Amino acid sequence: MRDILVAGNWKMNGDSAGNSELVAGILAGMPDNERIKLLVCPPFPYLGSTAQQLAGSKLLLGAQTVSEHSAGAFTGETSISMLKDVGCEFVVVGHSERRSLFGESSAAVAAKFKAVVDGGLTPILCVGETLEERQAEATERVIGEQLRAVLDLVGVAGLATAIVAYEPVWAIGTGMTASPQQAQDVHEFIRQMIAAEDADIAAATLILYGGSVKGDNAAGLFSMSDIDGGLIGGASLKADDFLAIATAAAGI
Ligand code: PEP
Numbered sequence: 001m002r003d004i005l006v007a008g009n010w011k012m013n014g015d016s017a018g019n020s021e022l023v024a025g026i027l028a029g030m031p032d033n034e035r036i037k038l039l040v041c042p043p044f045p046y047l048g049s050t051a052q053q054l055a056g057s058k059l060l061l062g063a064q065t066v067s068e069h070s071a072g073a074f075t076g077e078t079s080i081s082m083l084k085d086v087g088c089e090f091v092v093v094g095h096s097e098r099r100s101l102f103g104e105s106s107a108a109v110a111a112k113f114k115a116v117v118d119g120g121l122t123p124i125l126c127v128g129e130t131l132e133e134r135q136a137e138a139t140e141r142v143i144g145e146q147l148r149a150v151l152d153l154v155g156v157a158g159l160a161t162a163i164v165a166y167e168p169v170w171a172i173g174t175g176m177t178a179s180p181q182q183a184q185d186v187h188e189f190i191r192q193m194i195a196a197e198d199a200d201i202a203a204a205t206l207i208l209y210g211g212s213v214k215g216d217n218a219a220g221l222f223s224m225s226d227i228d229g230g231l232i233g234g235a236s237l238k239a240d241d242f243l244a245i246a247t248a249a250a251g252i
Helices: 016-029 044-054 080-085 096-101 106-118 131-135 139-154 180-195 199-204 218-222 239-250
Strands: 004-009 036-041 060-063 090-093 122-127 163-166 206-210 229-232
Touching: 004 090, 004 206, 004 239, 016 036, 016 044, 016 239, 036 090, 036 239, 044 060, 080 106, 090 106, 096 106, 106 122, 106 139, 122 139, 131 139, 139 180, 163 180, 180 199, 180 206, 180 218, 218 229, 218 239, 229 239
Parallel strands: 004 036, 004 229, 036 060, 060 090, 090 122, 122 163, 163 206, 206 229
Antiparallel strands: none
16 A cells, blocks of 8 residues: 655635644644655745644645755845744646746746755755646647756666655646546656666655545545555645545555
């Protein structure tokens, strides 16, 4: 039986009281199942307080992005050592909103990925195609280029502790989930691309699916052979919705 990771990306939502209530709700309902790992990625200002709240529990903590720089004159940025300092273990890099809204190129995403690995934290590398790219049958080319930028910078060994998240842009926040088979096909492509360089690393890499995952579609997705869990946006903002996904995972 393989492990399944259910990761919540809260994006720019919540406040102190609401986030604390959300964490308390998740902690109260975490499935009693060693295989199911749960992770939350709150906005930066709430990382420290969330770290304190989940201390001693099995709930994991991640950040939504990071600077590729280690310190210095980078106003508004947050470094890996700062994330470590407040108790983060995971960092999402290359979320499609970072790529499209903040102009992060695949080269910039790769630099962030390297900073996370060098800093000893676990990167969650997001890759995904737009609807136009899918319709033009360019999905594998786009995902391949996004992954290649990282492989070229860190080598396959750099992926040894990493997580990849396939998030079709057309499925994020739209209610249009990829079918289990559509997602499986891309996950298999990603795993094969890593396997071409190192079969052991490929077999061990967790590949999450993200894009309108809910309690009622999670089991179908997570039961596919190359889907090792989910990166969840909207449904991670309510404890019951997030736990419904975790419960579905536990039932596989
Ligand atoms: C996301 O933000 O990464 C995401 C997958 O969002 P949603 O679950 O709302 O589609």
